[in-house]
Amino acid sequence: MYKLENVSKKYNDKFAVKNFSLTVEPGSITGIVGKSGSGKSTLLKMLNFIEQPTEGEIIFEDKEINHVSKKIIRKYKEKIGMVFQNYNLLNNLNVYQNIALPLKIINKEDKHKVNELIEFVGLEDKINSYPAQLSGGEKQRVALARSLVRNPDILLCDEATSSLDEHNTEIIIKMLKNINKEFNITIIFVTHELNVVKQLCEQVCVMEDGQLLDIIENRTKSVEQ
Numbered sequence: 001m002y003k004l005e006n007v008s009k010k011y012n013d014k015f016a017v018k019n020f021s022l023t024v025e026p027g028s029i030t031g032i033v034g035k036s037g038s039g040k041s042t043l044l045k046m047l048n049f050i051e052q053p054t055e056g057e058i059i060f061e062d063k064e065i066n067h068v069s070k071k072i073i074r075k076y077k078e079k080i081g082m083v084f085q086n087y088n089l090l091n092n093l094n095v096y097q098n099i100a101l102p103l104k105i106i107n108k109e110d111k112h113k114v115n116e117l118i119e120f121v122g123l124e125d126k127i128n129s130y131p132a133q134l135s136g137g138e139k140q141r142v143a144l145a146r147s148l149v150r151n152p153d154i155l156l157c158d159e160a161t162s163s164l165d166e167h168n169t170e171i172i173i174k175m176l177k178n179i180n181k182e183f184n185i186t187i188i189f190v191t192h193e194l195n196v197v198k199q200l201c202e203q204v205c206v207m208e209d210g211q212l213l214d215i216i217e218n219r220t221k222s223v224e225q
């Protein structure tokens, strides 16, 4: 899905990411873990094509992204769903409307799809509730459903459980495992929480000072339910 070869990103002469190489197989769950300032956000911005590397190559579906047109990059971006730490829900829209929004924007409303995803995240009884009426865990389940509504191939999670307590973190981890398995969506989970990536991910990349310190292979964990 992704192949990063010696990718570096410099801001004002300082490396935010340095010499980073990584392969992400289709259908896999990869964790990127590191302390604040280790380069995770910068890496994520390159993975969703917001930033380009200063050096090195990002190969996405066998194409080097520096050599593809803006139009194709836009197509690539459509394949990516995002989940954030602070949910990024719209407060004046209810659960249904928040989840439906990415479809509404492109004039492809699909009630059936939205309702199926509401069921998938178990929020049928909150369908008309507004974000202010939801717990953190519920908000993140709305955000998760919204991230899937356009059938992405990849889900990028940015500290997706970092605002949640242990119980809700577990619920989200379970849902992500189901999403990976049932919908065959590749997941990249970026966080400072090592315990979460250990439970969720097949491979965990440990970052420090912009560099890849270690890759932990964790195959047995991913098949646990």
Ligand code: ADP
Pocket (backbone or CB within 6 Å): 011, 012, 015, 016, 017, 034, 035, 036, 037, 038, 039, 040, 041, 042, 043
């Ligand atoms: P993390 O997400 O792990 O906290 P970041 O990718 O945000 O790490 O930051 C890595 C390093 O790059 C930090 O030293 C940060 O200050 C620097 N950095 C990140 N983004 C920018 C930017 N837009 N301009 C200048 N420096 C940046």
Ligand code: ADP
Pocket (backbone or CB within 6 Å): 113, 116, 117, 120, 148, 149, 150, 151, 152, 182, 183, 185
């Ligand atoms: P069905 O054909 O009965 O809908 P699927 O296995 O295709 O069976 O889908 C089951 C559920 O998974 C449905 O809610 C569907 O909308 C959802 N689904 C399937 N693929 C994806 C995907 N890539 N992203 C999000 N939801 C999906």
